[in-house]
Amino acid sequence: NAGVMQNPRHLVRRRGQEARLRCSPMKGHSHVYWYRQLPEEGLKFMVYLQKENIIDESGMPKERFSAEFPKEGPSILRIQQVVRGDSAAYFCASSPTDRDSNQPQHFGDGTRLSIL
Amino acid sequence: GENVEQHPSTLSVQEGDSAVIKCTYSDSASNYFPWYKQELGKRPQLIIDIRSNVGEKKDQRIAVTLNKTAKHFSLHITETQPEDSAVYFCAASNAWSNFGNEKLTFGTGTRLTIIP
Numbered sequence: 001n002a003g004v005m006q007n008p009r010h011l012v013r014r015r016g017q018e019a020r021l022r023c024s025p026m027k028g029h030s031h032v033y034w035y036r037q038l039p040e041e042g043l044k045f046m047v048y049l050q051k052e053n054i055i056d057e058s059g060m061p062k063e064r065f066s067a068e069f070p071k072e073g074p075s076i077l078r079i080q081q082v083v084r085g086d087s088a089a090y091f092c093a094s095s096p097t098d099r100d101s102n103q104p105q106h107f108g109d110g111t112r113l114s115i116l
Numbered sequence: 117g118e119n120v121e122q123h124p125s126t127l128s129v130q131e132g133d134s135a136v137i138k139c140t141y142s143d144s145a146s147n148y149f150p151w152y153k154q155e156l157g158k159r160p161q162l163i164i165d166i167r168s169n170v171g172e173k174k175d176q177r178i179a180v181t182l183n184k185t186a187k188h189f190s191l192h193i194t195e196t197q198p199e200d201s202a203v204y205f206c207a208a209s210n211a212w213s214n215f216g217n218e219k220l221t222f223g224t225g226t227r228l229t230i231i232p
Contacts, residue, residue, distance in 0.1 A: 033219060042122075042205055042222040043160065056219060058117075091159065095218060104150055105220065107159045 002027065004094050004108035005074075012114045013082050021077040021111045025094030032075045033105060034067060037089040046090075049075060079113075087115045118143040120208050122223025129196050130231050137226045139206035140188040148211040148218065149182060149189045154203045154225075163204075164191070167211070193228075201230045 005024040013019050025032050030051050035043040048056040049069035060067070064082075069075040079086055089112050093105035119142040129135045141149075147168035152160035166173045166180045166189065173180050177196075182189040193200055207220040 031218075035220075035222075042224045043220070045219045045221065048219050059219075093220075104148075104162050104165055105218065106162065107152075109159045 006092050006108035010112050014116045019079040021090050022074040023092030024074040029094035029096050031095045032069050033093045034077050035091045082115050084115045118221040120221050120223045122206050126227045128229045135193045137191045139223050141208040145210045146208040148209045150207050151191050152205045196230045198230050203227050
């Protein structure tokens with residue numbers, strides 16, 4: 001069973017460009033969480049999505065950031081007009097549809113975003 | 117919202133000795149407490165977790181204890197080995213909350229160094 005797949009692993013963008021980060025959850029999982037990790041810091045929750053629905057975006061910056069999880073395909077975290085402060089590792093985690101399954105969140109390898 | 121504090125931020129332990137990392141949480145509704153190990157440049161990996169209906173859980177050299185009344189939980193690693201060197205994060209969530217939102221609130225991490 002493949003784990004959580006994220007791509008790209010590394011992404012370099014210039015200030016003002018757009019960044020698109022993709023996450024495919026584990027097979028059978030329909031809950032996706034995005035977290036951001038700044039250098040030398042812990043992970044901060046950004047957004048929680050289920051298929052075609054944003055459930056909790058309380059950790060998302062108000063501007064430039066958006067997320068989606070379409071019926072088909074991976075979840076996308078989109079950052080418009082990137083700035084140097086967006087440089088971080090972005091991790092995706094997934095969990096099963098069944099809330100009683102007692103399965104924890106498993107993380108992908110992350111996308112390391114660097115802004116020049 | 118939930119707030120998780122973690123101590124110490126760095127910990128050096130002689131190989132073979134024990135290491136203890138402590139976390140406190142603020143939200144009494146939190147009922148799930150995982151611990152993640154993160155090596156440099158890698159994904160956070162779940163090493164052990166505990167739910168609020170249990171006071172202690174052990175898996176070989178790793179154990180976690182939970183005190184719900186005091187709202188704190190601890191990670192214990194015995195007979196430490198060089199490969200235990202990493203950053204360890206505690207986290208808390210309210211599993212089975214509305215809409216199944218199990219977003220994790222992380223501590224700030226502990227950099228554990230095992231001295232050979």
